[in-house]
Amino acid sequence: MSDPVQALLDKQAIAELSYRYSRACDRLDRDLLASVYWPDGTDDHGVFVGSAPDYVDWVINLLSGWIAVHHDNTNILIELDGDTAFGEVHWTGYYTYAVNGQPHDQLAAGRYLDRYERRDGEWRIRHRTCVSDWSRLEPAVDWRTDPARGRLAGKRKPDDLLYGIRDLGIAAR
């Protein structure tokens, strides 16, 4: 009988890989994104197929041209097999970018199909395949340019308020 507490810890650590992956894409954090893959990892995003380091360069370059990016991850199903694990992770993406010079919202959803490996006690992605299930693209209003809204609008690293989270509420006391 394997240790059920260790299985919970493994699943938590693996789930947090996807959360860090999404944070890295949304905040344009190249180092964080690289840290969720093994250096010899691979990624298949359809329009990109190749090594994990090359994927990191490709997607950071792509997303840096977009106005805003937000990914939610749910329905995380992980199958543990020793130092290997397999996972299906749902994603919903909310993207705002210009099409013919006009801001558009793309809502899309799909799943990551992952192979994870544990090396020296650390779980990372060995391979990720990104499957798309649906998508919509519609004209948008970019409300972020409103000064009253901009202060609490999501931004990229290091401008997002996430990077002050350790001081959150401390000054107010």
Place this chain on the structure above:
Amino acid sequence: MTGIDPRLAALADKQEIAEVLYRYARGCDRADEAALRSCFHPDSRHDHGMFTGKSWDFVDRAIAICRPLKACKHMISNVMVTLDGDSAVSECHFWAHHRRINEDSGAEEDFFTGGRYLDRFERRNGEWKIAARIGIADFERFDPPSDRNMWKMPAGKIGGKHPADPIYGLEAAIREGK
């Protein structure tokens, strides 16, 4: 907590914090003031949307906004907690839908928003609650309603407010051992 595997204690802390975040979402969706208030310590500070002040005052505003909505749904995901003893910081994602009345046209509209809650949690008297919150907006859009058959469904099959929503009857039945 003596004698408990510290690995398990950390998982339990993360679970308790996640459930506060889920309770917040239920509090908004069901306009359940007690559930919403219970997520925050009395001195918690709040910075969300156009509101800056005490979290308990934000609760009053959130109830006033959510209770009249024809429909309201908040989903919480990507809960990332860093524990530090009786303190913790958390980032979680939210996605929300409000079926509301457009103030200018008087017509119904769907408001969709996605963002993040940045929270400082504190455990006091053994209970994790939020001690400071910032709400960040990453995404929003307004669209005309496009549903077809949803509102033809019978009562009890459409989400309701506190205490009419079916969850409150189910919870009461469990408490009474039925």
